[in-house]
Every structure is written in C-alpha cells, then in structure tokens.
Amino acid sequence: MAYSDKVIDHLENPRNMGSLDRNDPNVGTGMVGAPACGDVMKLQLRINDNGIIEDAKFKTFGCGSAIASSSLITTMVKGQKIEDALAISNSDIAKELSLPPVKIHCSVLAEDAIKAAIHDFQNKKQSS
Amino acid sequence: MSVKTPIYLDNHATTPCDPAVAKAMWPYLTESFGNAASRSHAFGWAAREAIEIGREQIADLLGGDAKEIVFTSGATESDNLAIKGVAKFYENKGKHIITATTEHKAVLDSCHALEAEGWEVTYLGVDSEGLISLDELDAAFRDDTVLVSIMAGNNEIGVIQPIAEIGTRCRARKVLFHCDAVQALGRIPFDVTEMKVDLVSISAHKMYGPKGIGALWVRRGRPRVRLSPLIDGGGHERGMRSGTLPVHQIVGFGKAAELAKADLTNGGIDRVRMLRDRLWAGLKDQLDELFLNGSEEHRLPNNLNVSFAYVEGEAMMMGIKDIACSSGSACTSASLEPSYVLRAMGVDVELAHTSIRFGIGRFTTEEEIDFALKLIVEKVNWLRAMSPLYEMAQEGIDLKSIQWSAH
Numbered sequence: 001m002a003y004s005d006k007v008i009d010h011l012e013n014p015r016n017m018g019s020l021d022r023n024d025p026n027v028g029t030g031m032v033g034a035p036a037c038g039d040v041m042k043l044q045l046r047i048n049d050n051g052i053i054e055d056a057k058f059k060t061f062g063c064g065s066a067i068a069s070s071s072l073i074t075t076m077v078k079g080q081k082i083e084d085a086l087a088i089s090n091s092d093i094a095k096e097l098s099l100p101p102v103k104i105h106c107s108v109l110a111e112d113a114i115k116a117a118i119h120d121f122q123n124k125k126q127s128s
Numbered sequence: 129m130s131v132k133t134p135i136y137l138d139n140h141a142t143t144p145c146d147p148a149v150a151k152a153m154w155p156y157l158t159e160s161f162g163n164a165a166s167r168s169h170a171f172g173w174a175a176r177e178a179i180e181i182g183r184e185q186i187a188d189l190l191g192g193d194a195k196e197i198v199f200t201s202g203a204t205e206s207d208n209l210a211i212k213g214v215a216k217f218y219e220n221k222g223k224h225i226i227t228a229t230t231e232h233k234a235v236l237d238s239c240h241a242l243e244a245e246g247w248e249v250t251y252l253g254v255d256s257e258g259l260i261s262l263d264e265l266d267a268a269f270r271d272d273t274v275l276v277s278i279m280a281g282n283n284e285i286g287v288i289q290p291i292a293e294i295g296t297r298c299r300a301r302k303v304l305f306h307c308d309a310v311q312a313l314g315r316i317p318f319d320v321t322e323m324k325v326d327l328v329s330i331s332a333h334k335m336y337g338p339k340g341i342g343a344l345w346v347r348r349g350r351p352r353v354r355l356s357p358l359i360d361g362g363g364h365e366r367g368m369r370s371g372t373l374p375v376h377q378i379v380g381f382g383k384a385a386e387l388a389k390a391d392l393t394n395g396g397i398d399r400v401r402m403l404r405d406r407l408w409a410g411l412k413d414q415l416d417e418l419f420l421n422g423s424e425e426h427r428l429p430n431n432l433n434v435s436f437a438y439v440e441g442e443a444m445m446m447g448i449k450d451i452a453c454s455s456g457s458a459c460t461s462a463s464l465e466p467s468y469v470l471r472a473m474g475v476d477v478e479l480a481h482t483s484i485r486f487g488i489g490r491f492t493t494e495e496e497i498d499f500a501l502k503l504i505v506e507k508v509n510w511l512r513a514m515s516p517l518y519e520m521a522q523e524g525i526d527l528k529s530i531q532w533s534a535h
Contacts, residue, residue: 003446011446017514034532035478035517038440038458038466042516059516063442063459067514 003064004098010068015075018057020044025128028121032112039066039106043073043113047121051082058113065103069093069110077114085114133450135496139430139487140283140311141454145380146336146490152383153338156376164373165362175375182382189385190309190328191319192345198365199373202342203310205358206329207234207277209344209369210306213355214275214327215242218304222272228252228260228279229472230287232308235277252278257423258287258473265297275304280312280323284456284469284485285422286431288316295324304353310334310342314388315397315428320345326353332377336490337384341377344368396490401429403497404488408432410501415508417521421456421470421483432486435479438518439511444484447507451500456483478527 003011019042020027026046033040039062046055056074060067072093077085093099093107136144156178164179166172183194200206215225227239229251239249250268252260260278276298281288291307298305306327312318314335320328328345332338346368347353361370391397411418417437433456436444441457456467458481466480475483488497512518517527 008446011443014514019519031516032533035481035527036532038481040516040532042519059514059519061438061515061517062440063457064446066440067443 002100003068006072006097007065007068007099010071010097011064014058014067014071016055016057016071016078017059019059020046020055020057025124026121028117028119028124030113030116030118030120032116033062033066033109035061038062039109041066041070041109041113043070043110043117045077045085045114045117045121047082047118053077053080053082053085062106062109063103065097065099065106066109068097069099069106070113072096073110073114082118086118088114131493131495131499133499134452135450135492135500136452137486137488137492137496137500138452138454139489139492140286140334140485141487142333142339143336143489144491145333145338146384146387148387149337149380149383153376153380156379160375162375164375165364175373178375179373179378182378182385185382186330186343186385187345189313189318189389190330190345191321192328193348195366196345196348198344198346198368199378200342200344200369201340203232203308203329203331203334204234204342206331206342206344207232207306207308208238209355209358210327210329210346211235211238211275211277212242212358213368214304214306214353215247216356217354218274222270222274223247224250224270224273225275225277226250226252226265226268226273227277228254228289230254230258230282230285230469231277231279232283232310235279235308239277254287254472256474257426258282258285258421258469259423259426260289260294262290262293262297265294269297269301269303273301273303275306277306277308279308279310280318281309281315281428281431282422282469283311284467285433285473286311286428287422288312288426288428290426291318291323291325298326299324302351304351311428311431314385314391315400315430317392320347326351332381332384335384335388338377338380341374341381343381391490397429400488400490400492403492403494404430404432404486406494407486407488407497407501408434410498411504414501414505419475419479421473421475430488432488433483434486435475435483436508437479437482438515438521439482439508441482441484443511444482444507447511448500448503450503451486453487454485456485457481 090107162171162175441455442459
C-alpha cells in the first residue's frame, strides 16, 4: 500500500497515544470497529464543564491508515468545543491524510469514534 | 553487526537468481542465441543441446525422465495445463476433479473455470494444522473422477500434504494425480516414483532461477498421461505446449534445479531450517500470545507463518519495514478478505488479520535473522502498547464476550 507521508508520519510518531481514566466523570470513551474486521479504535476525550475538549488519547488495533486516522483526530479535537468536534466528517480526515479509496472506511471509523466518545460523555453527565 | 536493509524474508513470493544461474544464462542471450527448432545449422544445434541439458537437470531434481518435462511460462500455466489439459482430454471418461480448499489460486481458478463448463469439483477441507484427511479423500472418489490435484508444500503456511499416500490412493483407482510442487522442490526430497504422482508443476523463480519459465512434468509410462494443449502452434513439447523455447531461461532453470538438488544434501537446506528455527525460537522466547499457523511437524523448512495476536498485519509490516515479508491480513489484499488458507484451517478471523509469513532463503544470513528478531520484538511490543485489544486482554476482558459493531 503506497501511503502518503502524513500517514507514515502519524504511524511512526503517533500523537496522543495512550489512555485516560475511564472512571473520570469528565472522560468520554468511544470504542468502535471490530477485531474480526481488522480494526478497533478507542478514543477518549476529557471534556471540561464549558464543553471544551481538554485532552484526547487513542489506542488503535488496525492497519496504518486506521492508526493514522485516530492519531490525527486527537490533534483535531483537542481544544475544540463539542459541537465543532461533532462536525468533523470522515472526508475531512481522508483528505488530510490523502487516504486511498480502499482505506476510506478508516476515516469513517475515526469519525464514529469521536461521536461515540462524546455520546459516552453526555450519557455520563445526564445520569449523574 | 551491520546488515543491509531491507532484509528479504519473502522467499515464498520469489527468490533471487543465484549468481551461478545468471552466469550460466548470459552466453545464451548473446553468442548462443539460436532457435532450438532450427535443425539446419550450428546455432540451432547449440540451442537444442543446451535445452536438453536443462531438461536433464530439471528431471533429475524430481527423479523423472528428461523427455517428460514440458516447458511453460511458469507454474500458473503449468497448473492450468495440467488441470484443464487433463480434464479436456479425458472428458469422455468422466468430469469430476478432486482438489483442496488451500490450493494455490492457479489450481482453484482452473477448477472454477471447468465448473463453469460443466465439470464437477470436490474441494477437500483441511484440519486446524492445514492437512487434508485421507479418509475424506477416499470418500470423495467417484466413478467419474479423472484427476486429483493436491499441492506438496503450501505457499502460505508451508504445510506438506501426504503426497505419497494420496498417490497410492489415486493409482489404486486409476485416477491421475497432479501435484503443484512449486514451493516444495529443493526444500524437501521429492521423487516422482516414490510420490506416485503423474503431473508436477514446477517454477524456476521459486528456486533461485529466472522468472518467466516453469515446467509441467508429465509422466510418459504407466500411466502414460495425455493432455489437450491450451496453446496451439508449432507442436513443440510433444504437442502439449507450442512456442519457441526460451533457451537462456531454460539454461538458468536447469542450473537452478541442479543447485536446488545439491541444497538437499550439501547442508544448504539444513542451514535454512536452522535459521527458521532460530527466528521462531527467539520470537517465542521474547513474546507472548504467538500462534504458529500450520503444522509444525509437516512443514517446509523455510516457512514461518505466525499470528501476532492484537497486532494488525499491515501495521506490523509497516512497523517492520526493514524486513520484506507478507501478511494474511485483509488490509494487505485487494479483496479486503483475510487469507483464504488461514480461514480454511479454521483460524479465527481476528487472528488471520494478525498473521505474518516469513520465508527464509539460501542467501539469508544469521545476522539478518538476529536483526529481524530484534526489530520484530520491538515493533510488536510497541504496537501492542497501542492496541486497545491487548490492553483489554491484559485487564482480563474476554474479547469474545463483547458485542462489537460490525462495519
């Protein structure tokens, strides 16, 4: 697979790789994908009371573009408001990384991960 | 320790031409350029003589007769010629073929093409080790079975099928037996008499010869195998495969066969096995959750196919980009499906995504293996640190208990 330099850079120097405390009430966790499909992304966001994403961490099982997509979104959402993060679309990710057509599903997964993490955060807030 | 990167550990895909092979070929591109079919002058005679020597060398590798070698463009053509050629020649006798689900695509797709034309094909499954069952084979024979096609050594997992036992069964039922021995030749002893095979596919570039040349060994006596040709023309190769013979390719192929035979007795292949075992032992020593794909016992000495659980194959190959190898992961295939060979063995699709195939070769060095081992261990640990699945497994979460969202 011929990847763009940006994908290679994210793979070799992943940004914000790691985990946040799942039990922190301000941390939303999104886990999307399936091992059988060859990719699973975990995205965690710490969101303050003003709705600003203060920190983001990822862990990903998947191909180079799946890792690069998840690494990229952590850099995009950090400092953003929830509404702006929710507006990120898979095509923004695919375009930024110049993903080949067969890898578009990786960017879709990354978009889903953002939505899943924010959804988890909002659920936590509602139930508390 | 200094090694030149990238290191080539993909010797199932192809092998480099041995320098002795390239050297032997050279004069046949320049001064001895004749057409072997030219009977009226010295250029033709020299070409013909060179071809007959090549035939002898190749036949000698498998214990056959030089007259039984039919040159082709490569093993894909050999597989096509064997299967379609036998099927069409014997179509009045019967239209049933037996093969296995883990065969090379050249065999499977030849069978599929025949199915579309009215033949029936039984695809034998394999067990978790990658081996076919002889009982299932026995049960699959029918009165109209004309051909069995089973490979000697698998190109992905290196598993060696019980060829002699299959041959015995085919002969007892007077059914022809084709064997794709591309990966096995030069790696394990393979004698057409002992194996009781009737047709054998061979490729030069898988055994340190040039690309673009292969052969089909076709038994001439007891039984005398006949074929319908796929390519019509000047009636070369006993009418089974027309076309001017590429003399330099055949000279290289012959030399490669001679060296491959020597490898079996001069310690060459023992060294390859030692390097393969060194790599596998080192990996097992330093990493947990590794799964060897395919039988450890019935296995080509140059093959190692391992699933590195929780690390996706394509990311792994990008991580170890200083090593040339291949993966059964879907992400590395055009079809986005993981390896059909691993799936046929019942390997979990999750694990199939994490498989890597290493093929050790004649020119692999101990330094290269040690370099590869260090790099693989480092990158697996790094990618596992990045893997949410590994994290969950470490926390004791059963990944199978989770409802994953399919996508």
